[in-house]
Amino acid sequence: MNKQGILERAVLFTCGILAIIYSVIVLGFVTTSPDLRLRAMLDSVEAGPGQSVPAGIEIKATPGIEKTGSAPAPKATDILTKIGNEPIRTFLDFSQTLNELRSIDLPPGGQLQPNSDPSELDVPFMVEIQDSGRYIKIEYWSTEQKLARSAWIKIQSIPAADVAISLLWFSLEIVILAIGAFAFWMRPFDRTTRIFFIMGTITLVAFIGGYNWWIIAGTLALNVPFVIAAVLIPAITLHFFITYPRVIPWLAQHPIGLLRTVYSIPVATTLLLVGCLTYLWSTSNIGDNESTPIEYPQHVIQVVYVLRWTVYAYISIAGLYYLATLAALFYGYLKSQNAYERNQLKWIALAGLISTIPVGYSLYLAEFDRTQFALGGAGIPMFLASVSFMVAFVVGIIRYRLMLIEQIISRGMLFYVVSAGISIVYATVISLGSLLGTQLNRAPSTNQAVSVFLVMLLAISLLLWSRDRIQRFIDRRFFRQKYQLDKALKRMNRAVGRLGDQRSIADRMLTSCREVLQVKNAAIYLLNPDRTQFELLTGFQIENAPSTVPCNSELLEALEGELAFQRIATGLLKEVSPAQHLLRLLGFDFIYNLELDGEFAGFVALGQRVSGSPYSAEDLTFLNAMGQITSIALHSTKIHQDLRRLNEEMRIKVEKIDDQRRLVSILQSELTNSQEISERSATTHDIQRGLIKGNSPAIRAVMETVRKVANSESTVFIRGESGTGKELLAQAVHENSGRRESPLVRVNCAALSPSLLESELFGHKKGAFTGAHEDRIGRFEMAHGGTLFLDEIGDISLDTQVKLLRVLQERAFERVGGSETIHVDVRLITATHQNLEKRINEGLFREDLYYRLNVISITLPPLRERREDIFELAFYFLQRTAHRIGKRITHIDPDAIEVLERAHWPGNIRQLENVIERAVVLAEEEVITLKDLPADLIEGKKRLPTRVIETKPVVSETTRRLPLSDVEVITFPGSQNQLDDNLSEPEKLRMALSECRGNKAQAARMLGMPRSTYFSKLKKYGIS
DSSP states (O other), X not given: OXXXXXXXXXXXXXXXXXXXXXXXXXXXXXXXXXXXXXXEEEEEEOOOTTOOOOSEEEXXXXXXXXXXXSSOOOOTTOEEEEETTEEOOSHHHHHHHHHHTTTOOOOTTOEEOTTOOGGGSOOOSEEEXXXXXXXXXXXXXXXXXXXXXXXXXXXXXXXXXXXXXXXXXXXXXXXXXXXXXXXXXXXXXXXXXXXXXXXXXXXXXXHHHHHTHHHHTTOHHHHHHHHHHHHHHHHHHHHHHHHSSSOOHHHHTOHHHHHHHHHHXXXXXXXXXXHHHHHHXXXXXXXXXXXXXXXXXXXXXXXXXXXXXXXXXXXXXXXXXXXXXXXXXXXXXXXXXXXXXXXXXXHHHHHHHHHHHHHHHHHHHHHHOHHHIIIIITHHHHHXXXXXXXXXXXXXXXXXXXXGOTTTSSHHHHHHHHHHHHHHHHHHHHHHHHHHHHHHTTSXXXXXXXXXXXXXXXXXXXXXXXXXXXXXHHHHHHOGGGGSHHHXXXXXXXXXXXXXXXXXXXXXHHHHHHHHHOBSOEEEEEEOTTSSEEEEEEEESOTTSOSEEEOOHHHHHHHHHOSEEEOOXXXXXXXXXXXXXXXXXXTOSEEEEEEETTEEEEEEEEOOBTTOOOOOHHHHHHHHHHHHHHHHHHHHHHHHHHHHHHHHHHHHHHHHHHHHHHHHHHHHHHHHTTOOOOOOOSXXXXXXXXXXXXOSHHHHHHHHHHHHHTTSOOOEEEEOOTTSOHHXXXXXXXXXXXXXXXXXXXXXXXXXXXXXXXXXXXXXXXXXXXXXXXXXXXXXXXXXXXXXXXXXXXXXXXXXXXXHHHHHHHSEEEOBTXXXXXXXXXXXXXXXXXXXXXXXXXXXXXXXXXXXXXXXXXXXXXXXXXXXXXXXXXXXXXXXHHHHHXXXXXXXXXXXXXXXXXXXXXXXXXXXXXXXXHHHHHOOSSEEOGGGSOHHHHHTOOXXXXXXXXXXXXXXXXXXXXXXXXXXXXXXXXXXXXXXXXXOHHHHHHHHHHHTTTOHHHHHHHHTSOHHHHHHHHHHHTOO
């Protein structure tokens, strides 16, 4: 993962943690907050004409209010003006004063006897009546009696039911947030999981703050996060459902505009609300002393009105967002073609329909009964709406693998849930016991207090002892494999002590994994030294697993970045990571990386578990222990094998002279008697091989294919690099077919221009073109009843391809300039060294012709892939060249043979033939030695061209060239030795001619084309 992705994950997870901390602080704030059971509104009351109503806020309700003394309690519609010594002018004063009650000490003289009436006594503003609690004096304006009154109101705590609802919702939302965090951690590249996690974070803050806004309103630090979350939650919810499970196509075309449309109003509203709150909080101390008027300035009142009407307006906008969310949800449900997605969306859509009732009721209160709305009338409906969505998410998560987080619903999570449940039960029992002990300990008897202490000590000790026993049982029940780790490690230690081969070490590790983790199939792949592919080392039940897997830099970077990967279901993936693609290619469910010498060296691949459950963190711990000791074992085994290899090489070098002498003696006898090298292939002894030599597995497989297809009439397509013997193989196919008595006609398609090639293939009538002085039959007619071999088929023009396709389809054609249809019976064999698939993509070769030709494809391996044949081929060329030249050369020096077998041979068999011919010409004795071979072969330097030019004339629409630095015998002083591939064909022709100072033959060799082709192209483009 890149740095930006790591930073993004860090920021989002930090926000999630801060949201949890915020929720815990609010819950703690709520449980310790005092409450007078007075419900007042944001409205500031102003006196009307002829009235002397003091400034204050209107009391809307008094649910559960308790008072003491003879003074009457306030009623709804009365005006609250003062609490204790603090004036109440706005709701902000009211909320801040309630918060201050939690830290106010009882004033001197405030302790009263039971049944005392503080309204008839000279007491401070707050008193505590024995066995009744604390009371505070309030002042209010009675709207019925039109006069100011006072009363003593009991300071109570927040009702347990309100706290219980907050705790319940907090617990449920924490589960959803944890699942979203897990999904985002596993797939940070998935945009949907990121939005889901952000939505869970914002929802947690919004509900905890919104349900308790009455209490936190006076604290700016708690109020601002709630406002931000509450305003953004409609937008983030809409954003989630227009991107899940698939982005709506017509919205995906304008992603930036979509984000601006969704978030512009919420962001502007957030800034306005936070600004108003900050301003009101900064001015809340106005009027706290006697020299300042008790009324707020008019501009403060205006800010309050702006705040209130902004809230009401945005509630209506939030309703529109909710309707848009439902529309996006139903659109996704109707358009989804995936069964998993439809099941998930079905439950969420049902929750959306159910939630329309409580959400609609809440919107009704916000618009038509704002008093009830402000007093918390929408709290329970919104809680029910939230619960309905939570139920839908939980069902989707557990039953339909919502957000692909089935990995977390595992044995490990069940273990933690059970353990947490037991801890909660024991904590509850201890808490209740402590509460009971506290109540009993209020008795004045010292003996009774000691008895209660001893009983509680014994009870808690027994509880802790039983909890340890139950926890041990749970550990063994859920994680039996960790108790088998010792057995597995001992087995690996024994394997290390014996220093077996790598396969036996790997088998022991996989055996332990299968026994402990209960997996069906397993395998170990190691990275080859070139780091280009993974090779299968060993495995169990891996019939369908590939033996090699290609490895690119992207896959290698992904594997080195993480310790392990678990397979994710394909249903909802937006993007497939390289590791997930590898798991699907192998057919396994889990990958664990192995290291050798501190570097990534391969991986352990595990299949599905017998129980069907995903792999857990405990399984990863087991694999980590096994992987480390396996890495050590493999490293030790590798060292041991290297030592044995070195010893074997030393032994071979000691015996090398005797073996080589014995081998040379046998070869000399064979060459002297002019005997053919015996054919050792039992499967191809009845095949006429012709001039094809070699008995390597690769060439035997080719000849076996020839044996199978020779007698058929199917078209044969021969592929291979230049110099591998494609023409010889075509001759072998013909000689082993039923047409062997008929002619084999060869045509080199690259040696002829398009017009000449057409005449060569189909013939022409007299006068068909300039120079056609008589009728001429084409190669198709010559090959009637036999075989036609078209070499370098990839270089023919598109016009000729069309006519050739017709011949293949109808076995009929017309001569150039003629109208008579000629029918022929010809078997076609074609060959090329080019990549026809690439030429098809470039529009240079017809795809339908390709499939007509590629009926039976035979690929001739390059010489570097059949090194076993170099020995036989070298002696064959030696014998033939020596006989032709008239030299008596009997054998090749063993050191020279070793050099030949180790060479790269980019020119394949043709290059080997030329090297042997050169050596025979230069040899001064009866043996070819190292001095007779080219220096580049002996020194191991790549002096030969890395790309060999076909010695036959080649014509191609895409001009090929060879850097002059790679050619051994051709140099052009002053040339750039390189032509720009972006140049057009005429520009390349002119540049080559200029660099070769007008020498057309040298320019043709520079561009890698025959001179005749180069001359015709110069004439075509009018270049002199």
